Amino acid sequence: MSNLFDLLVAGLATGAIYALVAVGFTLLWQTSQTINFAQGEFVMLPAFLMLAAMHVGAPFWLAIILGILLSMILLGLAFKMLLVDPMMRHGVLPLAIATMALAIGIKEAVKQFFSAEASPFPSIVPTGDISILGHAVSLQSIGVLVLAILAVFGLTSLLNRTSLGHQMQAAAQNPTVARIIGVPVERMILLTFLINAFLVALASLLITPIYLAKFSSGEVLGQAAFIAAIVGGFNQVRGAIAGGLLIGVLDNLAAAYVSTQYRAAVPMIFLIAVILFRPQGLLGRAEERTI
Amino acid sequence: MKSILMAGALLAFATATSVHAQAIKLADVAELSGGGATVGTNWKNGIDLAIEEINAKGGVLGRKLEVTHADSQSNPGVARAQVQKALDAEPYVLLGPGYSGSVKVTAPLAAEAGIAQIMGGEAAELTQGGNKFLFRTSFGQQSSMPKVAKYIHDDMKAKSVAVVWVNNDFGRGGRDVIVKELDRLGSKVVADLSTEAGQADFAADVGKIKAANPDAVFVYLNEEESARILKELKRQGVTAPLMGETTLIGQKVIELAGDAANGARGHVGLTTDAPVDLIKAFREKFSKKYNYVPDHNGLKGYLAVYMVKATTEKMGKVDSKAFADTLHGLTIKAADEPGILMDVTFSETGDIDRQSFLVEIVEGKQVVKQVLPKVK
Structure with missing residues (x-):
């Protein structure tokens, strides 16, 4: 039983990070029909930007700020202007393929400029245990979970409770009408790209101390987050959150109770089941686009 | 006067050519680039250091050692091509590669050519296939x-x-x-x-x-x-x-x-932190020459060359065909050949028996806690 509790906590912590990344997927899809297959590499890169900042002498806190800002410029602004905008007019598929190429480009560039070997990354959450209901739970798991929940809560508050959020929703649901009533649709779309870049940078900061900074670490994350987004519902932020947590927990339980060898297959089988029996995702709505 | 100079030059040329002809040629194929670059570079530097030492003391049976280094790019396919090329030049002994996967695909080539191969791989299966020409520099599993x-x-x-x-x-x-x-x-x-x-x-x-x-x-x-x-x-x-x-x-x-x-x-099996005087001396010489502390692959490369020296001196002749037979079952004592660093025995399969070390990490440093003796 204590084993189950540990597995649940560890699974929720990993799942919360998947959720952050999956939310980014849905945001980009909602506002610009971009399926970003480089999302995993987007999580990998900010850690290296932070490491580079520390390498030139910046303290950790400054490196985090610089890393997040640089991510927003590179993975938000530049990604939209240099790749998404020019490819957009050719349709969803060419754009998706372009993001695959981008993923390869980012990976190889990191390998070239840093190294093919993993590097350690400092944790913003102190190591150690706290006792919850008589169980020793690692502070790192709790910290990751809390920070991820705060980020998601902040994002949903922004979307649902502020005028800016309502404008973003309007721009996503019906850009033409939104434009007519004076919503600056282009700026709203850019904003979602910046938010996505912020979320992946945060995910990077939380996951890299555990997974280590390595050029290939985005592959697993990108895949897990993509599955999470589809399972939860590609057109719902809350769907992506639920999907992320679910996949995190499922992966851990599968590894413990089914088989370590087949752990990667279990979320996939679950994905196929969802696509077959509930194609809009667990919390998604058919033929509707909201954020 | 002119003719004396001419004769002197000719003599010098002839001597140089004959020394060159007499040199014992070794071929090394290692992971000098790609994922195994650290492994291969250490291995290569170890070899170069040993050859430099041996040649400075007059070589093996009066003949200098020479080595050519080829890069496998940490890729078994490239390793195979490089080993084939190296074997075409008929070396005395083949050194490397360091990766088990590359050893696995190149060992049949060396065996077919009847050339002994001294390598760095550690996978158990490498020496279990009955290859009579393959030798380890470190423990297999x-x-x-x-x-x-x-x-x-x-x-x-x-x-x-x-x-x-x-x-x-x-x-x-x-x-x-x-x-x-x-x-x-x-x-x-x-x-x-x-x-x-x-x-x-x-x-x-x-x-x-x-x-x-x-x-x-x-x-x-x-x-x-x-x-x-x-x-x-x-x-x-x-x-x-x-x-x-x-x-x-x-x-x-x-x-x-x-x-x-x-x-x-x-x-x-091998560590440059080992409490063995000869290893400490090796570490110092290596660090002085290359400006960094070698890992165990540096030791392996160094040992490979001294295995060649000890075996050849045991035979009393340079005979690539008899080399493998002589090395099987041979015990080399560090007292007789300090370059071998620790007493070592080679089995009939090319595996080694040697003392080894139990290391514990204490405050971020490797500390040798115990020396585990030779099995036999």
């Missing part, structure tokens, strides 16, 4: 795992052991030997966990270890995964002592895992 199992049983007094291994040739090979040995000694394997190469998340695996509550955990993963599991073991508060091989307590693991690596123990 079948030599190291029994020592590890004995340590877990006798010194750690572990009655129950969790075994975590990586699901590839390297991991499976080690796992099979250790499970058999632990069983033979009477330590029960209470968890037998396979993990994937490149695996990032070890929460569930560590959860299983925790549930099995073993007296000791044997970790047999590659360096990066070792670091990740060490962090996760610490995160989940597993207090059972951790035992592994070179890959658990390497410098890279210490760098990646930080504090979490403290207390981990491992069996190491």
Whole structure:
């Protein structure tokens, strides 16, 4: 039983990070029909930007700020202007393929400029245990979970409770009408790209101390987050959150109770089941686009 | 006067050519670029250092040693092509490669040419195929795992052991030997966990270890995964002592895992931290020449050349065909040949028997805790 509790906590912590990344997927899809297959590499890169900042002498806190800002410029602004905008007019598929190429480009560039070997990354959450209901739970798991929940809560508050959020929703649901009533649709779309870049940078900061900074670490994350987004519902932020947590927990339980060898297959089988029996995702709505 | 000068020049030329012709040619194929660049560069530098020393003292049986280095790019396909090219030049002995995968595909070529191959690979299967020309410079798993199992049983007094291994040739090979040995000694394997190469998340695996509550955990993963599991073991508060091989307590693991690596123990066949005077001297010479501290691959390259020297001197002639036969069953004592660093015996399969070391990580540093004697 204590084993189950540990597995649940560890699974929720990993799942919360998947959720952050999956939310980014849905945001980009909602506002610009971009399926970003480089999302995993987007999580990998900010850690290296932070490491580079520390390498030139910046303290950790400054490196985090610089890393997040640089991510927003590179993975938000530049990604939209240099790749998404020019490819957009050719349709969803060419754009998706372009993001695959981008993923390869980012990976190889990191390998070239840093190294093919993993590097350690400092944790913003102190190591150690706290006792919850008589169980020793690692502070790192709790910290990751809390920070991820705060980020998601902040994002949903922004979307649902502020005028800016309502404008973003309007721009996503019906850009033409939104434009007519004076919503600056282009700026709203850019904003979602910046938010996505912020979320992946945060995910990077939380996951890299555990997974280590390595050029290939985005592959697993990108895949897990993509599955999470589809399972939860590609057109719902809350769907992506639920999907992320679910996949995190499922992966851990599968590894413990089914088989370590087949752990990667279990979320996939679950994905196929969802696509077959509930194609809009667990919390998604058919033929509707909201954020 | 002019003719005397001419004659002198001719004589010098003739001498130079004859010295050149008499040099013993070695061929090295190593991982000089790609993922194994650290392995290959250390290996190459070790070879160059040994050759420089031997030549400075007059060579082997009065003949100088010469080596050509070729780059396998850490790729078995390229390694095969490079070895073929090297063999076409009819070297006395082939050195390398360092990666087991590259050794596996090149060993048949050297055997067919009848040239002895002294390599750095450690996978158990390499010397189990009946190849009469292949020699190790370090322990294969079948030599190291029994020592590890004995340590877990006798010194750690572990009655129950969790075994975590990586699901590839390297991991499976080690796992099979250790499970058999632990069983033979009477330590029960209470968890037998396979993990994937490149695996990032070890929460569930560590959860299983925790549930099995073993007296000791044997970790047999590659360096990066070792670091990740060490962090996760610490995160989940597993207090059972951790035992592994070179890959658990390497410098890279210490760098990646930080504090979490403290207390981990491992069996190491070769280490430049060994409390052996000759190894200390080697480390000093190497560091002075190359400006960095070598890892065990530097030692392996160095030993490979001294294996050539000792075997050739034993034969009393340079005979590439008889080389392998002479090395089989040969014991080389460090007292007779200081370059061999520690007494070593080669088996009929090309495996080695030598003393080894039990290392523990204490405050981020490898500390040799115990010297494990030769098996025979």
